[in-house]
Amino acid sequence: MLPTNYLISLVIHDIILAATCYVTGWCVLRYQVRVNYTRKINHFLLMLIPFVLAWWFPYTPSLATTVTSLVGFVVMTGVFAKPIRDRVPLVATAFAAVDRPEDRPHTLAWILSQAVGAYLVIIVVFSMLRWFDAAELVAIPLLVNGIGDGLAEPIGVRFGRHRYHVPSLAPGRCYTRSYEGSACVWLTSMIVVLGLLPILSWPVFIGLIISIPPVMTLTEAFSPHSWDAPFMYAIGGACIGFVLLITGG
Template sequence: MCWNVSLSLKLPEHQTIVLLPNNYLISLVLHQAILAAVCYLTGWCVLRWDVKVNYTRKINHFMLMLIPFVLAWWLPYVPNVPTTIASLVTFVTMTSLFLPPIRNRVPLVATAFASVDRPEDRPHTIAWIMSQAVAAYLVILVVFLTLRWLKAPELIAIPLLINGIGDGLAEPIGIRFGRHRYQVPSLAAGRCYTRSYEGSACVWVTSVIVILFLLPTLSWPVFIALVTWVPPIMTLTEAFSPHSWDAPFMYAMGGACVSLVLLLVG
């Protein structure tokens, strides 16, 4: 079968810029299909087996962040501004299915929503998910353009993976093993949430591992600067970011740190 549905722009000089490559479009469809299936299965576990939503939500978080990296090995494409915007529009559209008029009428959607609806977030669950996503994608776009200008766009993987893995592990690790807790702010007035030092340590450890993984692509001065500054900055950012809204802050601070290192050391 020949896939030929990419969105392109033809220039006067008969050059063509592919805005939404075929591989990206296929990856986008697969990503959403897999994510929808995972949301339904984890929501079913919440409703049927009383699994903590804090765990299932982070499973969904992992899948949301990591599936694109896995699909990129099979269906490689060059990210650009249109692909980032398309991903944001798709995420917002899919999340809109969780709005009450739809989920109250479609049991399948209601089950999937159960996988992300933490009781402590109600009634702001959807508002926080969607607003965080919009802010996060906008920050990612700025970080990507900055790193591309610095000729190191691949290093956007640093804040993306630290958030996807480190922050993804922080909550379940904190719930299971957290003994030393501290309070964090919230977007909702009058609410107070807690995190744990044990959970925050996941961000530090993940930051070091991600940078070590990228060592073959880095010079030694850049590597030393990154491994010195990124882990504490990302850990502190996760620690002090508002509850359920830490991704934009982690992307912004991680991207700023990587960019400054490249400017000063690279």
């Protein structure tokens, strides 16, 4: 049986995300706002709203809640399928908020596959950290991806002057990221670990503050375009587990 507070949070989260997606999509179509910005607005909300709602509707995460969230996301995103958006203008407007021109025609496939991969990795990472009795540390890769990677693209688009090439899931395509954007991941990693200082032992804190910023930054830098979340969760989780192992937790 799913917790009532979880179900309330899920409904509120999905309503806010759907409304924001429509409004930002309308801004793209009406005012030519760059999709790089509107996509990351939705990225922020997708990752951060659950943390905010947890203050008002606390519940204990479990395999059931994680799987339900994944199924809900796949169903909601599946509404963006071309046969539907071609017939429903409201859906087409919402899709405009996440449909980067450089991702076409793979936009929807990459969004869905990244989400499934990310959720599966989080299940493994959460289970591993719970074994260490440190399940709360799953917030590190979640927040670094949600905030750091969320800021990396718009900062890179607006201020990025020093660029480097990144791989792609689509053969024959070349994408770039910027050192300015990558710096957002580094800074966010530092802030997230510092924010957890009150619940960390000094050996664990020192291990994380030394390892997490470079590991997460390099992972984001070299992950395939539009598929960085699963890699950041997996490698970030492995890094946390290694620190807990060598420090004794």
